[in-house]
Amino acid sequence: MKINWQLFKRVVNLLVILGVIIWSLEGMNINWERISRGIPSIGNIIKLMFPPDMSYFSRSLSAMMESIQIAVIGTTIAAVLAFPISFLSAAKIGVPFWVVFLAKQILNAIRTFPELILGIFFVASYGPGPLAGVMAIGINSIGMLGKLNSEIVETIDRGPIEALEASGSNRAEVFLYAIFPQVLPQFLATALYRFELNLRAATVLGLVGAGGIGVILLQSLQFRRWPIVGMSLLIIIVVVTIIDYSSAYIRKRIT
Amino acid sequence: MAKKTRTEAKKLTKVFWVDRLKKIGALAVIAIIYIWSARGVGFNLLEIFRELPSFFSLLGEMIPPNWAYSRRLINPLVETIQIAILGTFFGAILTIPLTLLAANNITRNKYIYFFAKGFMNIFRTIPELLYAAILVAGIGLGAFSGMLAITIFSIVVIAKLTSESLEAISYGPLEALQAVGGNKLEMIKYAVVPQILPAYTSYSLYVFEINIRVSTVLGLVGAGGIGVPLQTSLNLFRYQNASMIILVTFILVMAIDYASTKLREVLV
Numbered sequence: 103m104k105i106n107w108q109l110f111k112r113v114v115n116l117l118v119i120l121g122v123i124i125w126s127l128e129g130m131n132i133n134w135e136r137i138s139r140g141i142p143s144i145g146n147i148i149k150l151m152f153p154p155d156m157s158y159f160s161r162s163l164s165a166m167m168e169s170i171q172i173a174v175i176g177t178t179i180a181a182v183l184a185f186p187i188s189f190l191s192a193a194k195i196g197v198p199f200w201v202v203f204l205a206k207q208i209l210n211a212i213r214t215f216p217e218l219i220l221g222i223f224f225v226a227s228y229g230p231g232p233l234a235g236v237m238a239i240g241i242n243s244i245g246m247l248g249k250l251n252s253e254i255v256e257t258i259d260r261g262p263i264e265a266l267e268a269s270g271s272n273r274a275e276v277f278l279y280a281i282f283p284q285v286l287p288q289f290l291a292t293a294l295y296r297f298e299l300n301l302r303a304a305t306v307l308g309l310v311g312a313g314g315i316g317v318i319l320l321q322s323l324q325f326r327r328w329p330i331v332g333m334s335l336l337i338i339i340v341v342v343t344i345i346d347y348s349s350a351y352i353r354k355r356i357t
Numbered sequence: 358m359a360k361k362t363r364t365e366a367k368k369l370t371k372v373f374w375v376d377r378l379k380k381i382g383a384l385a386v387i388a389i390i391y392i393w394s395a396r397g398v399g400f401n402l403l404e405i406f407r408e409l410p411s412f413f414s415l416l417g418e419m420i421p422p423n424w425a426y427s428r429r430l431i432n433p434l435v436e437t438i439q440i441a442i443l444g445t446f447f448g449a450i451l452t453i454p455l456t457l458l459a460a461n462n463i464t465r466n467k468y469i470y471f472f473a474k475g476f477m478n479i480f481r482t483i484p485e486l487l488y489a490a491i492l493v494a495g496i497g498l499g500a501f502s503g504m505l506a507i508t509i510f511s512i513v514v515i516a517k518l519t520s521e522s523l524e525a526i527s528y529g530p531l532e533a534l535q536a537v538g539g540n541k542l543e544m545i546k547y548a549v550v551p552q553i554l555p556a557y558t559s560y561s562l563y564v565f566e567i568n569i570r571v572s573t574v575l576g577l578v579g580a581g582g583i584g585v586p587l588q589t590s591l592n593l594f595r596y597q598n599a600s601m602i603i604l605v606t607f608i609l610v611m612a613i614d615y616a617s618t619k620l621r622e623v624l625v
Contacts, residue, residue, distance in 0.1 A: 115623075115624070122442060123442065123443065123446055125439075126438075126439035126442045126443045127443065129435060129436065129439045130436065130439050130440070130500050130501070130504065132442065132443070132501065132504070135365065136501060140496060140501060140505060143495060143496050144492070144495075144496075144505070147492070147495035148497075150495075167397065168397055168398070170394070171393065171394035171395075171397035171398045172398055174390060174394040175391075175394050175395060175398050175400055178391075185421045197376075211607075214570075214607055214610050214611065215603075215607075216570065216573060216574045216606075218486070218574045218577055218601065219574065219587070222577070222591055223412065223415055224412065226415055226433070226591075227408055227411040227412040227415050228404075228408045228411075228412070231399070232397070232398035232399065233398055233399055233400070233401075233404070233405070235398075236398050236400065237373075237405070237412075263466075278362070302482070302484045303484070305484060305487065306484045306486045306487060309486065309487075309577070309578055310489055310577065313398070313601070316487075319487065319490065320490070323490055323493075323494040324494075326494060331491065331494075333484065335487075338482060338483060338487075339479055339483065342482035343478065343479075343482055344365070346599075347548065
C-alpha cells in the first residue's frame with residue numbers, strides 16, 4: 103500500500119495543533135459557558151462607553167499630548183544612544199568580530215525586555231510622571247533601533263568608501279563623507295517608525311504611572327467611569343491615526 | 358539665446374530659494390516640536406543623571422535572583438503560554454471573514470470594503486494592554502480577560518497583514534480555472550487558498566511571537582499569566598523574586614521565538 107505522506111503530515115500537524123488547543127482550554131478552565139457570557143459583555147462595555155464624556159475632552163487631549171511628548175523625547179534619546187551601537191554591531195565594516203557579537207547580544211537582551219517592566223522600575227526610581235515614561239521608552243527602543251540600523255549599515259554601497267580610501271582619506275573622513283550620508287535618511291526612517299510604536303507604548307505606560315493618557319484611563323477604569331474611557335479611547339484612535347499617516351508620509355519622502 | 362539663459366537662471370535661483378525656505382521651515386517645525394515636548398515632559402538632563410544611581414541601585418537589589426522561587430513559577434508560566442496560544446488561535450480563526458471583507462479583490466462592494474478596512478485601522482490603534490485593562494475592568498480579573506484582549510488584537514493584525522497579501526495575489530491560476538469552467542468555490546479552493554496560505558500561517562506565527570511577549574506583562578493589569586506574581590513581587594519590594602520572574606520570561610520568549618522559527622520552516 104502506498105502511503106500518502108503529504109496527507110499524513112497534514113493530519114499529524116492538525117492533531118498536534120488540536121491537542122495543544124485542548125490542553126490550553128483545559129488549563130485555563132475555559133468552557134462554553136464562560137465564552138457565551140464573555141462575548142456579550144464586550145458589547146456591553148462598548149455600549150457603556152457611549153456617549154463619550156465630552157466634559158473630559160480637553161483633559162484627555164492634553165494627556166494625549168503628553169503621551170506624544172513622551173514618545174518624541176524617548177525616541178530621540180534612543181536614536182542618539184543607538185547611533186554608535188548601530189556601527190559597533192554591524193559586521194563587514196572593520197569592527198572586530200567579538201565587539202560585533204557582544205553588541206548584538208546586548209541589543210537582543212534589551213529588545214526582549216518588556217517596556218512596561220522598565221517603566222515600573224523608572225517609576226520606582228524617578229517617581230511617577232512623564233520622565234519615567236521617557237526613560238523607559240528611551241532605553242527600550244535602543245534594542246530595535248540598534249538592530250535595524252546595523253542591518254542598514256551592513257548593506258551600504260561600498261563604492262564611495264573605496265573611492266575615498268583610494269584617494270588617501272583617513273577613517274574619520276571615510277565615515278563622514280562615505281558612510282554617514284548613506285545611512286542618515288534610513289536611520290531617520292527607522293526612528294520615525296519606532297516613534298509610531300512608541301506613541302502606542304506611551305499610551306499604555308500610564309497604566310503603571312509613567313505619565314500620558316494611560317493615567318486617565320487607569321483612574322477612569324478603576325472607578326468604572328466608562329464615558330471617560332470612551333472619550334480617551336476616541337482621542338487615542340484619532341491622534342494615533344493622524345500621526346501614523348503623517349509619519350508614514352514623511353518616511354516615504356525621506357527615503 | 359542670452360535671454361533664454363537668463364530666465365532659466367532666474368528659475369533656478371527661485372527653485373534654490375524655495376528649496377532652502379522649505380528646509381528652514383521644516384527645521385523650525387522640528388525645533389518647535391522638540392521645545393514643546395521637552396517642556397511637557399519636564400526633560401532635564403541634570404535630573405536624569407541625578408536619579409540614575411537610584412535606578413541602578415534598584416537593579417542591584419535584584420541580584421542575585423531568588424532561584425528557589427522558580428519552582429512556584431511553573432503554573433503562571435504555563436498559563437502565560439496558554440493565554441498566548443488560545444488568543445492567537447481564536448484570533449487566527451475569527452480573522453478570516455474580516456480578511457476577506459478587507460481585500461478589494463474579494464469584496465467588490467466598495468462600502469463593505471471601506472467599512473472593513475476602517476474597522477481594522479481603528480482597532481489597530483489601541484494597544485493590546487489597553488484592551489486587557491478595559492476587559493479586566495468590564496469582565497473581571499483573570500486570564501480569560503487577557504485571552505480575549507489578545508484575541509481582539511490578533512484578529513485585527515492578522516487581517517491587516519493577510520488582506521494586503523490577498524490583494525497582491527496573481528490572477529493567472531484564477532483565470533486558468535475560469536477558462537476550464539471552474540465555479541467560484543473551486544476557484545477559491547484551488548487558486549486563492551494555496552496562494553495565501555503560506556502568508557496567513559507565517560503572519561499568525563509572527564503575531565504569536567508578539568502575543569507571547571504581551572502575555573508575560575498582561576498580569577500587570579490583572580489579566581493573568583506570569584505578570585501576576587511579578588506585580589505582587591514588585592508591590593512587596595521582593596526584587597529578587599521579580600528578577601527571577603524576568604529571567605524566566607527571557608528564557609520563555611527566546612524559546613518560543615526559536616520554536617516559532619522551526620515551526621515556520623515546517624509549516625510554510
